[in-house]
Amino acid sequence: LLADPPWRFANRSGKVAPEHRRLSRYDTLTVPEICAVPVGDVAAPQSHLYLWVPNALVAEGLEVMRAWGFTYKANLVWHKIRKDGGSDGRGVGFYFRNVTELVLFGVRGQLRTLGPGRRQTNLLATRKREHSRKPEELYPVVEACSPGPRLELFARYPRGGWQTWGLEAELEPRGPRWRGYGARAA
DSSP states (O other), X not given: OEEOOOBOOBOTTSSBOHHHHTTOOSOOBOHHHHHTSOHHHHXXXXXXXXEEEOGGGHHHHHXXXXXXXXXXXXXXXXXXXXXXXXXXXXXXXXXXXXXXXXXXXXXETTOOOOGGXXXXXSEEEEEOOSTTOOOTTHHHHXXXXXXXXXXXXXXXXXXXXXXXXXXXXXXXXXXXXXXXXXXXXX
């Protein structure tokens, strides 16, 4: 399973933080709403979860992982880079400008990663694309490291060999398409 929930950011007062309100481009869910998604009903007893989590919501991501029936094992770090190869410091953050985003890796049952997973580093350094769009480079990692079948929750686009579920899952990709950016390259 690969999931990129539409996390709702709130400040200490419980209100949506102003720096995130201006970036609102889609409906978001609260942590209890994300926890209530019936992932346990569709996940195999022996399965993997790759859960995208913003840096400010790691504790909440671990809560979601537990609610869905998975045990945290490791993480993958996406280092967002610019065209010139430098860190893309345009991200928001409560304490630091975030140039990374995390994928929490969890296991249901005792399923190990496949052989390539034991050689896979936990860093993806790729170009950032439009708001909230995750790197295509993660899909081959998931496909090499975890057995199928494959399901993407909160998907933005359809993908061959995967079942997809999400508000935009039937749409074709939009926005800039940079050369060298995986299957969606123009």
